[in-house]
Amino acid sequence: MTALPPVEALERMMLERMMLIRAYEETLVDLHGRGRAAGTCTAIGQEASAVGVVAALTPDDLILTNHRSAGHLLARGADPGRMLAEVQGKSGGYCGGKSGSLHISAKELGIVLTSTIVGGELALATGVGLSRSMQGGPGIVVCFFGDGAACEGRFHESLNLAAVWSLPILYVCENNQWQAFVHRKETMTADGVAGHAAAYGIDSAVVDGNDPLAVFEAAAAATAAIRRTGKPFLLEAMTYRLRGHFEPDDQSYVDPGELARWRERDPVVLLRLRLERDGLLDAAAAARMEESVRTRMEAAAAFAEASPYPAPEELTRDVYA
Numbered sequence: 001m002t003a004l005p006p007v008e009a010l011e012r013m014m015l016e017r018m019m020l021i022r023a024y025e026e027t028l029v030d031l032h033g034r035g036r037a038a039g040t041c042t043a044i045g046q047e048a049s050a051v052g053v054v055a056a057l058t059p060d061d062l063i064l065t066n067h068r069s070a071g072h073l074l075a076r077g078a079d080p081g082r083m084l085a086e087v088q089g090k091s092g093g094y095c096g097g098k099s100g101s102l103h104i105s106a107k108e109l110g111i112v113l114t115s116t117i118v119g120g121e122l123a124l125a126t127g128v129g130l131s132r133s134m135q136g137g138p139g140i141v142v143c144f145f146g147d148g149a150a151c152e153g154r155f156h157e158s159l160n161l162a163a164v165w166s167l168p169i170l171y172v173c174e175n176n177q178w179q180a181f182v183h184r185k186e187t188m189t190a191d192g193v194a195g196h197a198a199a200y201g202i203d204s205a206v207v208d209g210n211d212p213l214a215v216f217e218a219a220a221a222a223t224a225a226i227r228r229t230g231k232p233f234l235l236e237a238m239t240y241r242l243r244g245h246f247e248p249d250d251q252s253y254v255d256p257g258e259l260a261r262w263r264e265r266d267p268v269v270l271l272r273l274r275l276e277r278d279g280l281l282d283a284a285a286a287a288r289m290e291e292s293v294r295t296r297m298e299a300a301a302a303f304a305e306a307s308p309y310p311a312p313e314e315l316t317r318d319v320y321a
Helices: 006-033 047-055 070-075 080-087 120-135 153-164 194-200 212-229 256-263 267-277 283-306 312-316
Strands: 062-065 111-114 141-146 169-175 203-208 233-238
Touching: 006 047, 006 070, 006 080, 006 212, 006 267, 006 283, 047 070, 047 141, 047 169, 047 212, 047 233, 047 267, 062 070, 062 120, 070 080, 070 111, 080 283, 111 120, 120 141, 120 153, 120 169, 153 169, 153 194, 169 212, 194 203, 194 233, 203 212, 212 233, 267 283
Parallel strands: 062 111, 062 141, 141 169, 169 233, 203 233
Antiparallel strands: none
């Protein structure tokens, strides 16, 4: 069989990674429903943004993210078993069972932190970016946040400092149209967030956040600019949160028509259909890919279930006074 051209191989890789992210979060929802895990914030519908951006990064790049972080971690190569163990408070998790689903960090993957404080990662990314700039290392800093965080003062403070200090930060706004239970149109008059960057002399771009290849190309161009100039860049990925703010959530506040329209743009479905249309993936290969993902998630759930809870003496480890 002839080797796939790079872009085609990339798209197949991205589809598999997006399927994994979707399966992971659906597994987490199921575990919660059966009383085996705490409620969490999912990012179902936003997989293309996570996979597209992370595919454009190098191992030297550092990531700071928010409460919808599972996609970013899995796109970076995180083990779903260790993630599920962390969510369930088990010692086999990335942080020894102490972080839950909303605070996972993984130094070996360059995941500095996830923050549940809306916009918290924006302020912290400024410090990490300053450190990276002073050390003169090869990597850049990538900060994921949502449109809700862009309505906070720390968004403007962080962009201002990054511009003044010329920090190598890629700001990625995953504009999923919702700020907890409030639609973004109720909190901002502009159609998006990228326009704010110009006020600080920061270049920006807007991309279809449900098209992973478009996101990858935009992120690759943005990261190349940052590496060349050392200056920050803001990328806004327009996407949609297909599930509620926090599980469980019946989405009674969501316009059914709007939700239906965005479901038709499900990024996992769209990419699979595009690959099949272009002759890059047949139904049998897609089925094998799905089966592989299901098998991996079953193994991940089994690992998490078998992992022991932390020993009592772990309670005060890593606690500083």
